[in-house]
Amino acid sequence: MKKISGVVVLAVAAVVPSGSIASATAGSSDQPAETEEFLFTVQAARGSTAPLKTTGPVDEKFRLTLTNVDPVTVFSNRPFRDASLISPKLLANSWESLFADDPPNAVLTFARSGKPPASMVIEIDNPRYNAATRTLTFIATRIAREHDPTEKGANWQRLTTPTAMTSVSLFIDLTPSPSRKKEA
Numbered sequence: 001m002k003k004i005s006g007v008v009v010l011a012v013a014a015v016v017p018s019g020s021i022a023s024a025t026a027g028s029s030d031q032p033a034e035t036e037e038f039l040f041t042v043q044a045a046r047g048s049t050a051p052l053k054t055t056g057p058v059d060e061k062f063r064l065t066l067t068n069v070d071p072v073t074v075f076s077n078r079p080f081r082d083a084s085l086i087s088p089k090l091l092a093n094s095w096e097s098l099f100a101d102d103p104p105n106a107v108l109t110f111a112r113s114g115k116p117p118a119s120m121v122i123e124i125d126n127p128r129y130n131a132a133t134r135t136l137t138f139i140a141t142r143i144a145r146e147h148d149p150t151e152k153g154a155n156w157q158r159l160t161t162p163t164a165m166t167s168v169s170l171f172i173d174l175t176p177s178p179s180r181k182k183e184a
Helices: 088-099
Strands: 038-051 060-069 072-076 083-086 105-112 115-130 135-142 164-172
Touching: 038 088, 038 135, 060 115, 060 164, 072 088, 083 088, 088 115, 088 135, 115 164
Parallel strands: none
Antiparallel strands: 038 060, 038 072, 038 164, 060 135, 072 083, 105 115, 105 164, 115 135
């Protein structure tokens, strides 16, 4: 398996033949090269949240725990369209090399009894995986979302962060390639 910065980069051996997120490019010399970037989907049977104290103007901060986590789906942006499965442990262990400078946004979706699934946008960081319990834990910060002021009704009200969830999916934003990471 290829390594970047001493850490195995998620599914690089399976997804990116060149072995480097930064070197996976497409395009001709006449056009700017596009960098292959990866998105992640984590699915779990159950989830829970526990509020955390905040020190600043944060919308809402909590510990997100996903239980009975399945293998993580990794897929790339177009035009590459690569896909693979990795272990939740590899996702957690590779986090710093992928998101150290800029924690990703994610959409957390979950089932609601007798209602359509709900979703909320969060920023996630500090993942920890426990293989014995198949539990993946993150520190999450809820991102406020604006509502269309012309829409009214229950579906357009702010969703309360649940303390327990079932049929949970977490859709994690693109990994920033090394060339896109924020300058210090």
